Amino acid sequence: DTAVSQTPKYLVTQMGNDKSIKCEQNLGHDTMYWYKQDSKKFLKIMFSYNNKELIINETVPNRFSPKSPDKAHLNLHINSLELGDSAVYFCASSQVAGGVGELFFGEGSRLTVL
Template sequence: DTAVSQTPKYLVTQMGNDKSIKCEQNLGHDTMYWYKQDSKKFLKIMFSYNNKELIINETVPNRFSPKSPDKAHLNLHINSLELGDSAVYFCASSQLAGVVNIQYFGAGTRLSVL
């Protein structure tokens, strides 16, 4: 059973389109995250959600919107896709009751914008 699962694994689309990436965790964690790994291989935090509340939004364009229907899911909606949005997007989750914030990652979604 995959702890953090993302769909789709690959997404190829045209500039200007709107797309969504889904994420689900079955670990019972209370916080979920979205990261972007760009062409330079840096993994950068985009959002985190704790109990359906947005905690961080790191200078991400408002074309990106996270949606959390419940604490096991955090979906990422992207409007008006641009070439620079091409990257690998990782979902993660953690339980903040612990002392150290160990985050568990999904396998990633490779987004290619043509």
């Protein structure tokens, strides 16, 4: 069983479209995250949710909206996609809020905006 799973793994879309990436974890963790990895492999946190509540919201355009229907799921919706949104998006979870404990990452979702 995959601990943190993301779908889709690959997403190719046109500028201006709206897309979603789903994430689920079966580890029983309370905290989930979205990270963006750019073309230079730089990883930067976007959002963090603890028990369905937003606790970290870094400087991210409001076109990005996370949604956590329950503590095992954290989905990422992106409106009006731009070229600069092309990246690999990683979902992660941890047992302790704030990432102090080990983060368990999903396999990533590679988004390409044309």
